[in-house]
Amino acid sequence: MAKIAIMGASGTIGKNVAFTLAKEDSIDEIVLFARESSYEKITGEVLDMYDALAAEDMDCILTPTCSYEDLEGCEVVLISSGIPRKEGMSRLQLAIPNAKIVSEYSQAIAKHAPDSIILIVTNPVDVMTTIALKMSGFDKNRVIGLGNHLDSLRLKIILAQYFQINSGEINTRVIGEHGDHMVPLLSYTTIGGVLLHNFVKSIPLDIDEVVKRLRSAGNTIISKKGATEYGPSYAVSNLIKTIVNDSRKILTVSTYLEGEVEGVYDVSLGVPAILCKNGIKSIVPLKMDEDEKKQFLDAARAVKKCTYLVREELDIK
Template sequence: MAKVTILGATGNVGMFAAHTISEIPHVSSMLLVGRPGREDFLSGCCRDLSDSFAARGIDIRLSYSTRLDDAEGSDIIICTAGVPRRPGQDRIDLAFENAKIVADTAEGIGRCSPDAILFMVTNPVDVMTAVALKYSGFQPRQVFGLGTHLDSMRLKSLIARYFRVHVSEVHTRIIGEHGESMVPLWSSTTIGGIQIRNLPTFSGLPAQEMIDTVRTSGQAIIRDKGSTVYGPGEAIATLVQTILGDENRILTVSSYITSEIHEIGGVCIGVPARLNRNGVFPVPIRLEENEVVGFRESVQKIRKITDDVMERLEEAR
């Protein structure tokens, strides 16, 4: 049984993630961590969630704190803490402001929970994953980010709708940046085990329109309702379930790569990875030439931003 800690639990994503994670049978205790001064809100969240647990017959020890040290003994620590993206704001605009928060938080986690797996949700998630990896002092397998997992699920849904099949029949991935330079892997997309390009109706697939929809989905939701909540919350729970269940599923998350994909690496970015109780392990893959070009460009973009943020962090600390 496992202890799960959610940092930034007073935010919309953190609160909903607590609800979805409570359905995972491997979770025995959950800690909600928020900023000092938010004790009343955290207390209210715990009471509300406890009522939900009672209604669903769930037996999880639930507590809250404003002290990071109380995360000691956690199996997974989910970091949603940071400044949320505002309507019209690019994820990269958030980078340095959130990096300062993540660096301090990661250092604290490294001290109090050296054996935990650190799961980054804070945006821009690829850069924040790199910051968390550096300042926590953890091994690369212990730190990962939500990355392009939700983007891949969004594309999966669009493809299923187009071909009028159940979403479980579609297998697809988006790799690279969780942002503008994301790269869809059409070469490895299948429907019912059939390569998508072998289906006669593939010629009419509005592929670029679909990718544009995925790229702008987060901003569109933020514009219309203020924040993304349900999609990220469910995606977080899926990844937590995969790790705590020791499932060894291959999902697309932000992870540190060295040379797994065409000798490209030295950065945290969205790639297929095997997830289990020991952490996250990128899977070596081969891509088509145009996909390699796109992935290389995405890596170069994220590496530059990451380097710039790291340099500014060093100067500020």
Template sequence: MALNQRKAAVVGCGFVGSASAFALMESGLFSEMVLIDVNREKAEGEALDISHGLPFAKPMQIYAGDYRDAEDAAVVVVTAGAGQKPGETRLDLVNKNIAIFKSIIPEIVKFNREGILLVVANPVDILTYVAAKLSGFPKNRVFGSGTVLDTARLKYLLGEHLGIDSRSVHAFIIGEHGDSEIAAWSSANVSGIPLNAFCEMRGHFDHDKAMKEIAESVKNSAYEIIEKKGATYYGIAMSVRRICEAIIRDEKSILPISSIQNGDFGIDDVALSMPAIVGRDGVEGAVPIRLSEDEKAALQASAKTLKKVLDTAF
């Protein structure tokens, strides 16, 4: 069946799935969206609740369905999985969520072999790799939300630190979406001005201390939010919307999504986040950013951490 470029499927209607569905409805990108959940009533309730706001938005059909209803979806957003509990790392979720993916991915693939699989469930890098292997899809059509949200957190905090619009900050978090992630300070800039030079313009001179504090804040953001309110979902929902915009509008945007690496920086056969060109065909190419020797070493260590988990769990 031909894909409907105006249709999305969201698999999993927990906090992240329902917030993502809401963000996608507000985006106006899609004219049809199916919500799929093991608890059919939950999916029906979310679809109804979001539908009731349609008089204030763009026309759209939103409904609960099953995997067959996803057969012509251009993008299948997979948020299903156990959530991260207070005190739990993303990697602690591995075995539970790999088991869930072993039941979900074959069901999606049974009906839809042409769409893009966007993995959002955690640990996103491990599950992106698992989804790619279980689906048999080409690498460009299976990728994870990766460090798109971490990067947004970094830009937000740098914007606050410097008293400027966070959209003028150009910087990436790379590697694992988790404890071994790396802030790629070497390539960070503010509208083309090297970060340290811009910091000094704004009266900040203790670069090492500020970089360390901001990187730690980014890394611990999710833990802090989970501690305070039990789950994180608005930030990731807006990240899902942003990635879907790049796909559906064929924007060729550069986003730090998680995809299986092909040898860059000596990293192969593991999914992690690096900046990539994202468009209608999914991942259209890697963007080789400048990294210091320390950053390269940290990226390779991040890959090793993920590989070790994959070797024992999958």
């Protein structure tokens, strides 16, 4: 049985993840951490969740807190706190204030839950993954960003809807930045075990339109309802369950690279990795086509530049 913590539990994603995981047999305690200004709200959320859990005879312990000391003994700590990106806001304008939050929380986790795995959702997630790594001092296999796991799920459903088939028939992956420089690995994509480029010989596919839909998916949801909610919450819950249950699934997550993929180093990007109870077991090797490689290297340059500016601003070595 596992104890996990959610820092930023009063937010939409944090509370949804908490409620989803509270129904898991493998998790017996969830610490819902919030700032003092949000403590009343988080206690209300806990009371509401208990009512729902009672209806299903669930008995997970939910601990609302403002104290870092309650992180002790956690196997996974999720950081979902941060300001949302507003229209017209640059990546750097979003990154600096959120990096201050992630920096503080990462140091607290290192002190009170030194054996835990840190999972980052705060955007820009690739930049924040590096900040959490540097400020916690953890091994890089124990600092993981949501990365392109959500983007990969989005591409899967886009293709399933396009071809009007069950999404389980589609195996696809998105790597790079969780943002403008995401890289859909169409050369790796299979449908019913058939490579996409062979499959589309019989059923035409507008690749450019698919990629456009993928890259605008998050903004489309935000423009219609104000924020993304169910997609990221499920994706995060899926990552945590994979780690806690030692499932050893291959998922696309943001991790700090040191030359493992196309020689890229000193930057966190989304790549496929095997996840286990100790975090990232290993990065899965990739052989991209030339266009995918170019896009991946472009993503590395963009994220590295932003990360460098944030580290310089906050004096993070």
